[in-house]
Amino acid sequence: MAINETHRADLTSWVESAQTPGSDFPIQNLPFGIFKRAGRAETARVGAAIGDHIVDISACVDEGLITGAAAVPAERCRAPTLNDLMELGGDAASSLRRVLSDLLRVGSLAYRNDPGISRRVLVPMYEAEMRLPAHIGDYSDFYASIDHARNVGSMLRPDNPLLPNYRYVPVGYHGRASSIVPSGTHVRRPTGQIREDPDEPPTFVPTKRLDYEMELGIFIGPGNAQGSAIPILNADRHVFGVCLLNDWSARDVQAWEYQPLGPFLAKSFATTISPWVITLEALEPYRAPAYVRPDGDPAPLPHLLWESDQRRGGFDITLEVYVRTTAMRQRRQDPALVSRGHFTTMYWTVAQLVAHHASNGCNLRAGDLLGSGTVSGPEKESRGSLIERTWRGREPLRLPTGEMRTFLEDGDEVIMHGYCERSGFARIGFGECSGMIIPAL
Amino acid sequence: MAINETHRADLTSWVESAQTPGSDFPIQNLPFGIFKRAGRAETARVGAAIGDHIVDISACVDEGLITGAAAVPAERCRAPTLNDLMELGGDAASSLRRVLSDLLRVGSLAYRNDPGISRRVLVPMYEAEMRLPAHIGDYSDFYASIDHARNVGSMLRPDNPLLPNYRYVPVGYHGRASSIVPSGTHVRRPTGQIREDPDEPPTFVPTKRLDYEMELGIFIGPGNAQGSAIPILNADRHVFGVCLLNDWSARDVQAWEYQPLGPFLAKSFATTISPWVITLEALEPYRAPAYVRPDGDPAPLPHLLWESDQRRGGFDITLEVYVRTTAMRQRRQDPALVSRGHFTTMYWTVAQLVAHHASNGCNLRAGDLLGSGTVSGPEKESRGSLIERTWRGREPLRLPTGEMRTFLEDGDEVIMHGYCERSGFARIGFGECSGMIIPAL
Numbered sequence: 086m087a088i089n090e091t092h093r094a095d096l097t098s099w100v101e102s103a104q105t106p107g108s109d110f111p112i113q114n115l116p117f118g119i120f121k122r123a124g125r126a127e128t129a130r131v132g133a134a135i136g137d138h139i140v141d142i143s144a145c146v147d148e149g150l151i152t153g154a155a156a157v158p159a160e161r162c163r164a165p166t167l168n169d170l171m172e173l174g175g176d177a178a179s180s181l182r183r184v185l186s187d188l189l190r191v192g193s194l195a196y197r198n199d200p201g202i203s204r205r206v207l208v209p210m211y212e213a214e215m216r217l218p219a220h221i222g223d224y225s226d227f228y229a230s231i232d233h234a235r236n237v238g239s240m241l242r243p244d245n246p247l248l249p250n251y252r253y254v255p256v257g258y259h260g261r262a263s264s265i266v267p268s269g270t271h272v273r274r275p276t277g278q279i280r281e282d283p284d285e286p287p288t289f290v291p292t293k294r295l296d297y298e299m300e301l302g303i304f305i306g307p308g309n310a311q312g313s314a315i316p317i318l319n320a321d322r323h324v325f326g327v328c329l330l331n332d333w334s335a336r337d338v339q340a341w342e343y344q345p346l347g348p349f350l351a352k353s354f355a356t357t358i359s360p361w362v363i364t365l366e367a368l369e370p371y372r373a374p375a376y377v378r379p380d381g382d383p384a385p386l387p388h389l390l391w392e393s394d395q396r397r398g399g400f401d402i403t404l405e406v407y408v409r410t411t412a413m414r415q416r417r418q419d420p421a422l423v424s425r426g427h428f429t430t431m432y433w434t435v436a437q438l439v440a441h442h443a444s445n446g447c448n449l450r451a452g453d454l455l456g457s458g459t460v461s462g463p464e465k466e467s468r469g470s471l472i473e474r475t476w477r478g479r480e481p482l483r484l485p486t487g488e489m490r491t492f493l494e495d496g497d498e499v500i501m502h503g504y505c506e507r508s509g510f511a512r513i514g515f516g517e518c519s520g521m522i523i524p525a526l
Numbered sequence: 527m528a529i530n531e532t533h534r535a536d537l538t539s540w541v542e543s544a545q546t547p548g549s550d551f552p553i554q555n556l557p558f559g560i561f562k563r564a565g566r567a568e569t570a571r572v573g574a575a576i577g578d579h580i581v582d583i584s585a586c587v588d589e590g591l592i593t594g595a596a597a598v599p600a601e602r603c604r605a606p607t608l609n610d611l612m613e614l615g616g617d618a619a620s621s622l623r624r625v626l627s628d629l630l631r632v633g634s635l636a637y638r639n640d641p642g643i644s645r646r647v648l649v650p651m652y653e654a655e656m657r658l659p660a661h662i663g664d665y666s667d668f669y670a671s672i673d674h675a676r677n678v679g680s681m682l683r684p685d686n687p688l689l690p691n692y693r694y695v696p697v698g699y700h701g702r703a704s705s706i707v708p709s710g711t712h713v714r715r716p717t718g719q720i721r722e723d724p725d726e727p728p729t730f731v732p733t734k735r736l737d738y739e740m741e742l743g744i745f746i747g748p749g750n751a752q753g754s755a756i757p758i759l760n761a762d763r764h765v766f767g768v769c770l771l772n773d774w775s776a777r778d779v780q781a782w783e784y785q786p787l788g789p790f791l792a793k794s795f796a797t798t799i800s801p802w803v804i805t806l807e808a809l810e811p812y813r814a815p816a817y818v819r820p821d822g823d824p825a826p827l828p829h830l831l832w833e834s835d836q837r838r839g840g841f842d843i844t845l846e847v848y849v850r851t852t853a854m855r856q857r858r859q860d861p862a863l864v865s866r867g868h869f870t871t872m873y874w875t876v877a878q879l880v881a882h883h884a885s886n887g888c889n890l891r892a893g894d895l896l897g898s899g900t901v902s903g904p905e906k907e908s909r910g911s912l913i914e915r916t917w918r919g920r921e922p923l924r925l926p927t928g929e930m931r932t933f934l935e936d937g938d939e940v941i942m943h944g945y946c947e948r949s950g951f952a953r954i955g956f957g958e959c960s961g962m963i964i965p966a967l
Contacts, residue, residue, distance in 0.1 A: 223704050228787060238786070248785050253728050254719055258787040259700035259794070263664050263889045264752055273753035275886035278695055278827065287694050289827050289885070311705055311796070312714035313967070338886070344689050345679070346669060346699035347788020353700070353888040355752070386719065386730050444730070445716035445779070446967075447794040448704045526754070526887075 086175060086321075086366050091115070091186040094511050098189045099196050100207065102136030109361075109504065109514025110134040112189055115182050116326070116361035116516075117167055119216040122208060129216045131162035131170060133185050134361050134516070138207040140185060145206050150195055155184040166220045167362060171306045171325040172451035178306075178325065179366050215360035217267050218328065219304060219452035224265060224356070225442060226300075226332060226456035227257040231376075231432040233461035236473045241340075252382050255389070255433040255441040260332075260456065261353035268329075268359050268518045274495060274525040275354040277338035291525035292335035294478070295493040299406050299469030299501055301428060302330035302358050303435055303455040311448035317391045320436035321365060323449065327435075329359040329404070329501045329518035330456050336472050336492070358454070359501070359518035367513060371505035373399035375434045388444060389437045398434030402515075403427055404460050404503045406469065411496035412486045420500050421484045426469050430462040495524045527616060527762075527807050532556070532627040535952050539630045540637050541648065543577030550945065550955025551575040553630055556623050557767070557802035557957075558608055560657040563649060570657050572603035572611060574626050575802050575957070579648040581626060586647050591636055596625040607661045608803060612747045612766040613892035619747075619766065620807050656801035658708050659769065660745060660893035665706060665797070666883060667741075667773060667897035668698040672817075672873040674902035677914045682781075693823050696830070696874040696882040701773075701897065702794035709770075709800050709959045715936060715966040716795040718779035732966035733776035735919070736934040739900040740847050740910030740942055742869060743771035743799050744876055745893065752889035758832045761877035762806060764890065768876075770800040770845070770942045770959035771897050777913050777933070799895070800942070800959035808954060812946035814840035816875045829885060830878045839875030843956075844868055845901050845944045847910065852937035853927045861941050862925045867910050871903040936965045 091113065097104055098112040110116070112135065120139050121129040132139035142162035145151050151159040158177040161169040170178060188195055196202060228234055231251065238246035250256065266272075274295055280287035306325035309315050315323055332352060339351030375398045384390060391398075404427070407420035433441075438457070443449055459469040468474045471492055475481055478491035493499065499522075503515035532554065538545055539553040551557070553576065561580050562570040573580035583603035586592050592600040599618040602610040611619060629636055637643060669675055672692065679687035691697065707713075715736055721728035747766035750756050756764055773793060780792030816839045825831060832839075845868070848861035874882075879898070884890055900910040909915045912933055916922055919932035934940065940963075944956035 223702060250782055250785065254783050256783065256787055257790050259702055259790065261664060261700055261888060263891050273887050277886050286824055287827070289829050341691055342695050342697065344691065346697055349698050349700065350886040350888065354886045383727055388730050445718050445791040445795040446714050447702060447791065450704050
């Protein structure tokens with residue numbers, strides 16, 4: 086994909102809220118999601134975000150506003166998940182995005198001819214319920230930030246923080262698909278086995294070390310047949326788009342259970358994702374070089390190395406984590422920023438994760454979700470989890486209310502944001518990925 | 527569930543092949559699966575195995591042969607997966623199984639009145655294609671044989687084979703759902719990163735240590751809501767039935783990738799399951815005590831301990847692995863038996879696996895699949911994987927052809943069988959779980 090007409094910074098929309106400074110959804114973004122109007126007997130369907138509204142794509146079809154190449158992807162937008170659209174691939178989504186861009190921009194012929202369409206195709210976001218964007222067949226989670234791997238590794242293995250495979254293998258593991266929930270869903274504090282004293286048996290109690298992980302979620306578009314790989318130079322064509330992902334983690338459960346087969350119940354109680362999927366096309370202006378490996382690091386093996394991916398396989402996405410405590414809600418205070426990281430610090434590119442995942446012939450399917458792993462950079466303020474931010478609880482965070490946090494307390498809300506900025510281009514955002522902790526049963 | 531009329535050893539069926547000695551599918555079994563007749567434009571649907579035939583349950587409904595409480599579950603048998611039937615729970619499946627038992631037994635009123643029904647409701651197995659029994663939302667794999675864990679652990683950590691969590695935590699990890707295939711599907715040798723020399727970089731080559739793992743697959747029936755647990759005394763009600771499962775594994779890939787997040791590409795290229803799901807009710811006569819922990823082992827924590835589960839949470843299932851090489855096929859020789867294990871040797875019961883899985887509030891859904899982990903007992907001959915059977919290749923197996931095997935070669939077919947026998951009851955079997963290795967791309 087390349088930068089095109091839909092990315093032009095001077096485009097504005099007749100949906101005025103799309104021009105609000107700081108809006109996540111200007112006309113240059115147009116992410117896809119699944120919505121229905123609350124309290125109505127209607128089926129969920131595909132919409133695109135514009136300002137504080139949702140474009141009901143099925144309504145646009147019914148109005149005769151979508152023709153040509155975009156008609157096929159638009160027809161698939163009647164479904165209650167994005168899977169059918171994802172399966173069609175980036176060119177189809179791109180043609181749909183272009184039609185929406187034409188329809189929504191100032192000067193749009195359709196709008197000039199009949200301004201009444203705004204009432205008929207737009208739904209205010211406050212009237213809508215957002216669903217999971219896709220039926221997620223499989224969810225895999227990676228570990229692509231070397232700073233995160235080094236931080237966590239140094240807590241568990243001070244003399245050997247980074248294992249020898251890290252610089253060769255985009256390390257990942259399978260996650261739980263059933264417990265992925267959309268932003269806004271409460272998360273119950275899980276109970277699990279923890280062992281606080283190595284000389285005593287473990288106990289089965291509510292976790293005392295509940296954490297979040299700030300990740301990017303990557304949705305697969307067209308899949309691959311089982312037994313065939315995805316060459317790295319095709320990997321982007323298998324990616325539909327990205328969202329925010331909170332990989333909630335019970336650190337004490339994880340420490341006790343994770344050997345030798347990896348995290349299981351420490352993660353499987355809930356994973357929260359943001360409802361809007363930002364297409365690869367919308368991200369095109371914010372591409373960046375892949376991580377530059379320091380001298381001494383090996384080059385990726387040939388099947389994970391492609392010159393174009395090294396040059397522009399990264400994405401300049403800023404990722405922020407806020408916490409809102411019960412006290413903040415009571416005092417009507419703003420949530421507190423606890424970290425700000427950058428996806429450019431990731432050791433492995435999205436294309437490398439996809440190519441690696443399918444390199445053994447594992448079949449990826451449209452709607453499958455990949456987590457990037459916690460996005461942490463070299464600075465303290467960029468660490469995307471509390472275990473890193475508070476260094477396993479040894480350096481508690483002081484919040485603006487004066488409250489201290491090592492791990493999450495009941496009533497804490499974790500709110501994630503993401504955005505891309507580049508001079509000469511519009512700012513686009515990801516919307517919100519939030520969840521509040523409710524007490525253990 | 528209890529032993530009832532359907533288990534009586536003296537029951538015989540008017541489907542004569544059900545009485546063939548050694549048949550896996552006598553009238554006491556009646557497992558469910560998904561079939562369609564090959565080469566016909568018809569949709570796949572639910573059938574029950576009887577001898578060398580399949581009872582087409584939708585055809586029985588159409589013939590008016592299924593009434594009463596069984597009508598509801600029978601109506602769900604028109605679906606192309608068992609999920610809708612699984613969701614209804616064991617009592618519904620039991621009522622359907624009783625009606626089928628009545629219908630198929632010698633003396634059946636319906637058959638006496640109209641022997642023509644045999645033509646209209648039975649499909650010969652050789653005319654049918656079997657599909658995956660369910661849409662598998664999530665697949666989790668456990669590690670419930672202490673002998674397997676000790677064997678593999680002692681190869682990787684000779685001084686510390688069993689980690690301290692093993693006797694407390696039914697260790698498990700998430701597996702890949704997309705690459706689960708039905709018995710008979712060829713399995714392509716995966717390519718992956720392996721590091722043979724610790725002083726050299728890894729290489730990306732076809733695996734040299736391709737292995738199988740003989741496991742029991744456990745299908746979930748009714749699920750649990752996210753955030754709620756499944757108490758161990760209810761766990762059986764959430765299990766629909768079991769099948770055979772081959773957790774194909776690339777040992778060299780696994781050794782290099784598995785730290786710190788567990789197996790990933792070493793397993794995700796393929797998992798094969800047998801097509802017939804043996805219901806918990808059919809297994810009732812073969813229940814056995816849970817593993818008796820030796821002195822010094824801790825008792826399970828209270829949430830994993832239930833007196834009735836200790837007394838009868840095990841299943842006396844014999845599990846056999848055969849290998850058929852290209853040379854055997856050419857010489858028309860029988861496959862060679864390479865191991866015979868017993869599910870009674872498992873350290874954790876099925877109910878404990880289910881209760882543990884949901885103990886953090888993770889939602890299980892109808893059709894989810896749990897692997898038991900490799901079933902290995904204390905004797906060499908009972909080890910359910912080649913890495914154990916040949917002790918990491920150090921003790922090659924001599925096959926009846928004179929061929930030697932450390933790991934699997936291209937053209938090797940791995941064939942798994944399972945059966946239950948108990949004096950005073952019929953022998954019931956699991957059918958076949960097979961797959962042949964085809965060369966890497």
